[in-house]
Amino acid sequence: MAPGSDRSLSRRDSALFLLCVALSIVMLLRPEVGNWVTGVIRVSVMRPFLWMQQRAEESRTSRGSFDRLRAERDSAVYAAQFLPSLRAENQRLRSLLQLRDRLPVSYVSADVLHQSQPTDGRTLILSAGKKAGVRAFDAVVSAEGLIGVIRVVDGERSLAWTWTHPEFRASAFTIPGNVFGVVRPALELTGSDQVLQLRGVAIRDTVPTGTVVITSGLGGVYPQGIPVGTVIGQAAEETGWERIYLVRPAANPQNAEQVLILHVTRDTSVARAFTRESAP
Amino acid sequence: MIAIRADRGRLWTVLGMLAVLHFAVRPRIGYPAAAPDFLLLALMLFAIRSRPGAAALAGFLVGLAGDAVTPARVGAGALAHTIVGYFAAWGRAVFFPDNLFVNGLVIVFGVWARNAIELFASGPGVGGLTMQLLVWSPIQAITTALSAAVVLVVFQRWLDIRLEA
Numbered sequence: 001m002a003p004g005s006d007r008s009l010s011r012r013d014s015a016l017f018l019l020c021v022a023l024s025i026v027m028l029l030r031p032e033v034g035n036w037v038t039g040v041i042r043v044s045v046m047r048p049f050l051w052m053q054q055r056a057e058e059s060r061t062s063r064g065s066f067d068r069l070r071a072e073r074d075s076a077v078y079a080a081q082f083l084p085s086l087r088a089e090n091q092r093l094r095s096l097l098q099l100r101d102r103l104p105v106s107y108v109s110a111d112v113l114h115q116s117q118p119t120d121g122r123t124l125i126l127s128a129g130k131k132a133g134v135r136a137f138d139a140v141v142s143a144e145g146l147i148g149v150i151r152v153v154d155g156e157r158s159l160a161w162t163w164t165h166p167e168f169r170a171s172a173f174t175i176p177g178n179v180f181g182v183v184r185p186a187l188e189l190t191g192s193d194q195v196l197q198l199r200g201v202a203i204r205d206t207v208p209t210g211t212v213v214i215t216s217g218l219g220g221v222y223p224q225g226i227p228v229g230t231v232i233g234q235a236a237e238e239t240g241w242e243r244i245y246l247v248r249p250a251a252n253p254q255n256a257e258q259v260l261i262l263h264v265t266r267d268t269s270v271a272r273a274f275t276r277e278s279a280p
Numbered sequence: 281m282i283a284i285r286a287d288r289g290r291l292w293t294v295l296g297m298l299a300v301l302h303f304a305v306r307p308r309i310g311y312p313a314a315a316p317d318f319l320l321l322a323l324m325l326f327a328i329r330s331r332p333g334a335a336a337l338a339g340f341l342v343g344l345a346g347d348a349v350t351p352a353r354v355g356a357g358a359l360a361h362t363i364v365g366y367f368a369a370w371g372r373a374v375f376f377p378d379n380l381f382v383n384g385l386v387i388v389f390g391v392w393a394r395n396a397i398e399l400f401a402s403g404p405g406v407g408g409l410t411m412q413l414l415v416w417s418p419i420q421a422i423t424t425a426l427s428a429a430v431v432l433v434v435f436q437r438w439l440d441i442r443l444e445a
Contacts, residue, residue: 013333013366020340020362027347027355028401034347034354041348050349053303114312115350116302116319116420118395118412119402122352165352166403187404254313 035152043154050113050157054127057111057257095143096258102273105223107260108132110158114254121254122165124148128261129156137221139262145227145250145274146170146215147259158261162253163196163228171218172198172228179205180216183228186235186246196229196247207231207245214271223264225271227251290438291329294431298322313416316427317391319346323361324390324428325439327368328383339365356401360394367393383432384425391421 027034042050096109110128114120128134130153140147140160148162161168164185172183181198198213211231217224229247262270302318309315323342327335343361347354368390395417399409432439 009331009333013331013336016333017336017362017366020336020366021359023340024343024355024359024362027358028353029355031354035351038344038348038351038354041344046345046348049299049303049345052300053307056304056307059308113349114307115346116306116312116315116317117346117350117352117357118313118399118417119352119356119405120312120350122402122405123350125349159351164405166405185405 039152039154042157042159047156050125053113054111054157057113057127092143092257096260103260103262103270105270106263108134108263109258109260110134111258112253112256113157122162123151124160124162124253124256124259126150126158126160126259126261127156129154129158131155133263134158134261135263139215139222139226139264140259141226141262141270142251142256142259144252145229146222147251147253147256149221150261160259163249164194164253170222170228171216172213173216174198174207174231175212175214179207180218181245183213183247194249194252195232196249197235198231198245198247199242201243201245203241203243205243207243209233213247214274217269223262224269225274227274290435291326294435294438295322295326298325298431314419314423316424317420318424318427320361320364320391320394321387321424321428321431323365324368324387325431327365328372328386329439330369332366332369335369336362336366339363352405353402356398359401360397363397364390364394380429380432384429387425387428388418388421391424392417395420 027037108128110126110132113125113127115125124140124147126134126140134150134153136150136153138150140150140162146163148160148165148168150158151161152159163170163183166185166187168185170183171180173180179201181200183196183198186193186195186197198207201207209231213228213231215222215224215226215228227250229249231245232248233246235244235246264270298318298321302322306312306315306318319342323335323339326338330338339361340358342365343358346357346361350357368386371386392413396409396413399405399412
């Protein structure tokens, strides 16, 4: 190949690279553009792939036999005694089944379609969408507690922000209900602890370690009574008018395989459904 | 001409199989953060056989698909995959891609670099970067490289490579 043509090919490579980088940066700086583009991709190009993943998830988590499991759970427990991973999965399913029985509100159950990106867990693709009655701002819970909130709803799938998302916020209070605050993720560049912060606690209030934090229902997104986590100490960072407490989350979105999406009307409490799980 | 078309066809068949593996088999493998990333593997296999521009474009498209299903910060995945695709193709001149060990190393570094760029571009998160970059990313890089070794050995003829020891 002539050197001139090689140079022009090389220039074209650089131009294509810079164009792709520029487009990526535009999407990073203008999230509304990126969200529109990815929304279109999700319901078109990615649809058959997500369908495939959903079938794979269903077969892995045995959701197809979810109802059968309810009838056979005792024998399944016995069989699973010898297999730790099966036992753990079975335990999660049993907890979820028990939670479903206790929930006083309507809900939709969904599988979590985990992805390979390192940011998986900040958002989750769920296998239920508009057709199943899912709406934006429905709360997402697992048997252990709060996972997040639905933000985008497609026909057959929905997208949830979890409590690890940098913009997640939830109004919460401590049991027995004397200290209110706002829960948000404790963002950090280094470190490895996945914790939440309970912020906005009045400087006159103190919260002992081990106190359970649950959603307060204020704001109308999360119903009252979903376990958020347990206080593990006070953050070093503190302003003049508020105390900040570190909260170990009740549920881990990265481990969630099945979740419940709650349809809650204002002023509904689901505290009784979680009583056993939220007990310290 | 027919031979070139056949080679391209085989390459696309392998890439298609990896895409299917990513969505149909990967969820069954285990913990998502540690399971091999077959889409990135497909991108790397394509990149080390293509010009840097085409590899960057392919990376952008793969990244965009990733952003569509993990939109923690849209654009981060596209940026990370574009850079990894471009430099994998560009690095072909420096590395010797027909060596199984070097192919594995390129893929290990590619997965780790993709995760690092994506995490930095996504901003600080819960748990910080330490666990992701020092624990989960290396594990995912190794499982992806092992999958690459299997693919390269099984499809050696289709991918038209000579794997030297």
